[in-house]
Amino acid sequence: MIKRKVKSLLNKLTLEKFDSISNQIWEFAKQSEKEDDSESLKTVIDLIFDKACDEPPFASMWAQLCKRLYELTSNNKEIKNVNILDKNNEVVCGGPLFRKYLLNRCQADFEKGWKHDLPKIDENDPNVMLTDEYYAAVKAKRRGLGLVKFIGELFKLQMLTDRVMKECLRTLCSDPKNPEDEETETMCKLLMTMGKVFDTSSLNNKQWLDVYFARMKEMYESKTLSSRVKFMILDVIDLRKSKWTLKRGNEVAPTTIAQIHEAAKKESEEKEKETMKRSGSSRSLGTPISRQGSSRNLASHSR
The missing domain is CATH 1.10.220 (Annexin V; domain 1)
Structure with missing residues (x-):
């Protein structure tokens, strides 16, 4: 029940509706006050994590949601897991418990690595991009890159060290x-x-x-x-x-849902262009991107 309702709220989340929807999500996480294993809180964190990995352009917003829920959890000692003890042999609760769940999930997914999810495909076959295996590989790669983007955004909000x-x-x-x-x-x-x-x-x-x-x-x-x-x-x-200033001046993360959608659209268009240039590389899912006329090399970066 909680999964279906929280998923629905996550699908509706935008920066414009951030406060109201994050408060509704908090009410589900808060059900852990009545639990010994804080399963509701862990479920909410896992659902946010999955959403963030699947939607890289929105990573900043999902990180902000984690930060918001962490702040609401911080001083709530009713949210605890009796099976998790700290170095003083005391039950972990509140903010430290939230951070532990989040860190454990980050470590588990990062150590697993998206590359290990890739099916074995013959990329020398020109028809490979039409197969289900190829699309599964692309999805796994997108999710893996979404993971590191989310981890980076969490760090920027001091949720990771x-x-x-x-x-x-x-x-x-x-x-x-x-x-x-x-x-x-x-x-x-x-x-x-x-x-x-x-x-x-x-x-x-x-x-x-x-x-x-x-x-x-x-x-x-x-x-x-x-x-x-x-x-x-x-x-x-x-x-x-x-x-760390991008030439296009886009070093600042999108701050409105319209900007996020525009960023997502641009990323989708770039991926489509890259896909059209693919030609069965044996080293990766994408082929080298040609930059004709470019004189860039490492020597120019050593000066």
Whole structure:
């Protein structure tokens, strides 16, 4: 019952109706006051998480919803899970319980990795894009990229810590000499989402990223990456050099539902254009994107 009603509310959520609908969702999460395992709260968090992963352009809004529910939960000691104890052997409740559920879900999905969900398909077959397997693979990839975007937005709202971000980035750059397209693209998407906040929040983070970006340059030189993903690395390096300000001036996240829909439309159009250019790459779902006439290379980013 709770799943169906909360799903319905999530489908109606917009930034214009944010307060009223988030309060209605809270009423369902609040049912955990009468539960020993806070199953209602966990269910609500899982549903929001699924929605966020399926709808990357709306990641900022879903992160804001998590922040709002966390604030409502923070001082409510009636919401608890008697099966979860803290280091003092006391029952975890309120805000810490909310964060624990959220972090556990982030870790579980991130460690699973979207690449492992991809069916085995022969991308050299020109008819592969017409198969159900191909569409399943595209859906898995979209969900995986939605996951890292959501994680980045949660970090920007201080729902996840610097330590969690470092661990995610380490995982995605574990073998800079032999990187893979999937992990590298995910890394770039994560940095584009949370890089500015992470880089400017402390000197320690800035120095940590200095070392990390040196590894990214090593990844760029690898022969295992497609040209498309190598260009993504260059884009991220450019972004940091420009103090994380996008050339198009869109560094600020959409703040109205109209802007979010416009962002979603643009992303859909870009994906459609990319799909039309696909030609059965053996390294990734997408083929390298040609940038004819471009003189960009890593040397220009080392100056």
